Amino acid sequence: MDNAAESLTSYHHGDLRHALVEAGVTLLQAEGIGAITLRKVAGRAKVSHAAPYRHFADKQALLIAIAEQGFQKLTVTMQAAVNQYTDNPRQQLLAIGEHYMQFGIAHPAHLTLMFGEMLQQEDDVLHEVARASFDVLLNAVTRAQQAGILKAGDSRQMATSMWSMVHGLTVLKGSRLAEQGGGELKEYVEGMLEQLLEGLATSS
Amino acid sequence: MDNAAESLTSYHHGDLRHALVEAGVTLLQAEGIGAITLRKVAGRAKVSHAAPYRHFADKQALLIAIAEQGFQKLTVTMQAAVNQYTDNPRQQLLAIGEHYMQFGIAHPAHLTLMFGEMLQQEDDVLHEVARASFDVLLNAVTRAQQAGILKAGDSRQMATSMWSMVHGLTVLKGSRLAEQGGGELKEYVEGMLEQLLEGLATSS
DNA sequence: TGTACATCAGTGAACGCGCGTTCACTGATGTAC
DNA sequence: TGTACATCAGTGAACGCGCGTTCACTGATGTAC
Numbered sequence: 001m002d003n004a005a006e007s008l009t010s011y012h013h014g015d016l017r018h019a020l021v022e023a024g025v026t027l028l029q030a031e032g033i034g035a036i037t038l039r040k041v042a043g044r045a046k047v048s049h050a051a052p053y054r055h056f057a058d059k060q061a062l063l064i065a066i067a068e069q070g071f072q073k074l075t076v077t078m079q080a081a082v083n084q085y086t087d088n089p090r091q092q093l094l095a096i097g098e099h100y101m102q103f104g105i106a107h108p109a110h111l112t113l114m115f116g117e118m119l120q121q122e123d124d125v126l127h128e129v130a131r132a133s134f135d136v137l138l139n140a141v142t143r144a145q146q147a148g149i150l151k152a153g154d155s156r157q158m159a160t161s162m163w164s165m166v167h168g169l170t171v172l173k174g175s176r177l178a179e180q181g182g183g184e185l186k187e188y189v190e191g192m193l194e195q196l197l198e199g200l201a202t203s204s
Numbered sequence: 205m206d207n208a209a210e211s212l213t214s215y216h217h218g219d220l221r222h223a224l225v226e227a228g229v230t231l232l233q234a235e236g237i238g239a240i241t242l243r244k245v246a247g248r249a250k251v252s253h254a255a256p257y258r259h260f261a262d263k264q265a266l267l268i269a270i271a272e273q274g275f276q277k278l279t280v281t282m283q284a285a286v287n288q289y290t291d292n293p294r295q296q297l298l299a300i301g302e303h304y305m306q307f308g309i310a311h312p313a314h315l316t317l318m319f320g321e322m323l324q325q326e327d328d329v330l331h332e333v334a335r336a337s338f339d340v341l342l343n344a345v346t347r348a349q350q351a352g353i354l355k356a357g358d359s360r361q362m363a364t365s366m367w368s369m370v371h372g373l374t375v376l377k378g379s380r381l382a383e384q385g386g387g388e389l390k391e392y393v394e395g396m397l398e399q400l401l402e403g404l405a406t407s408s
Numbered sequence: 409t410g411t412a413c414a415t416c417a418g419t420g421a422a423c424g425c426g427c428g429t430t431c432a433c434t435g436a437t438g439t440a441c
Numbered sequence: 442t443g444t445a446c447a448t449c450a451g452t453g454a455a456c457g458c459g460c461g462t463t464c465a466c467t468g469a470t471g472t473a474c
Contacts, residue, residue: 012435012451013450013451033320033321034238039426039427047450047451049428049429050429050430050431050453051450051452053428053430054449054450054451058429059427112316112319112320112321116320116375117236117316119380120378130379134381157396160382160383160396161369164368164370164371164375165365165369165372166368167371167372168367168368168370168373168375169368171320171372172368174323175334176331177323177334177335177338177364179361191361192361192364192368195362195365195400195403196400198403199398199400199403216416216417216468217417220417220418241460242460242461242462251417252419252420253419253460253461254418254419254462255417255419257461257462258418259417262461263462
């Protein structure tokens with residue numbers, strides 16, 4: 001249903017590695033982290049359960065690839081938020097937060113996997129794609145400082161503040177701890193973030 | 205090593221239900237969420253692997269009990285932070301954040317279980333103990349408002365801001381995304397939280 | 409205080425199942441001449 | 442263009458294992474008289 005160029009491309013399957021990761025993401029979404037097995041993932045990709053071993057050393061390697069894909073998607077969506085407001089660093093920061101929450105609320109199990117289990121692994125590639133996501137925010141913070149919208153100071157620390165707040169909001173919103181009030185997500189996250197931005201503003 | 209009143213108390217084992225939860229927490233800490241099985245938990249509690257069924261309907265019920273115990277511990281530690289600064293609502297808020305992070309960094313897998321898998325369950329008892337944790341913070345926010353340290357307004361929303369930020373910081377600190385600089389945890393979380401508190405301060 | 413009985417927490421054997429992983433294979437694709 | 446060979450992605454049977462759960466049991470504790 002997703003990729004039209006299915007049986008056209010290259011080798012036997014085409015791009016089984018990619019298809020397996022996507023199947024894993026779908027399964028994660030539908031049944032949760034505990035439900036991911038190599039056999040089910042292979043089944044969803046319509047190959048035998050031994051086929052994944054041509055592309056992944058073991059189950060752990062597949063899980064890491066799924067987490068990587070999550071960060072890559074996150075980077076793309078955050079960068080899209082930045083591109084949306086070319087000359088307005090403040091709007092960029094708010095939009096990054098909004099897009100982050102959209103991703104996290106649409107894919108809660110994926111976010112849990114990315115931060116809960118995998119990021120504690122010692123995998124350099126994974127940490128590189130995670131850092132790439134973080135850098136989108138970090139760069140926006142730097143631009144906001146240059147524009148005089150945020151005060152000078154440790155931009156990495158400010159980015160960490162914002163990331164933390166938005167990540168925490170996403171997790172809470174996914175549970176029932178936060179009010180589930182009907183307002184728009186955009187207003188919700190922006191209201192919260194503005195409280196923080198006020199504390200980080202230039203004191204003019 | 206932990207409970208001295210072992211073979212003294214009451215029935216056959218004494219308090220197997222409690223011992224099973226504690227064994228689960230230890231296992232969670234040592235080997236991660238995926239490693240929790242009824243059989244291993246029973247083994248750690250030195251009973252046969254069928255014994256847990258006298259206290260839990262199934263594995264899921266044990267997992268929920270482990271998550272509940274986490275929130276109860278969190279409530280106690282947050283309340284201790286409040287009691288530490290009886291007449292200083294601002295210090296109370298900072299100390300709550302510090303204690304929260306201490307808990308989360310000491311028990312990362314437990315926190316992941318609590319928020320990642322279990323809180324999305326429809327279990328009323330679990331949500332009640334989670335709300336009890338949240339209320340400790342909420343009450344502190346209310347007192348800070350009354351003391352004129354935070355501006356008037358939706359205290360529940362302000363508490364959500366703070367909880368989000370501290371929760372997010374805890375998760376990030378557990379990964380390698382945040383700087384791992386050697387500073388004290390106390391200074392770290394307080395520096396971050398103060399940025400937010402400034403945005404929430406009365407504008408006097 | 410002592411005996412008979414009821415309760416029920418914990419036992420240990422057994423079940424069927426799905427899992428990750430291995431391995432000899434097959435057959436489609438790419439390459440050399 | 443056509444043939445011979447090498448490569449290697451995907452197959453399907455097989456493995457041993459640990460899992461959750463059930464069940465008839467046993468034996469320690471609590472209760473009635």
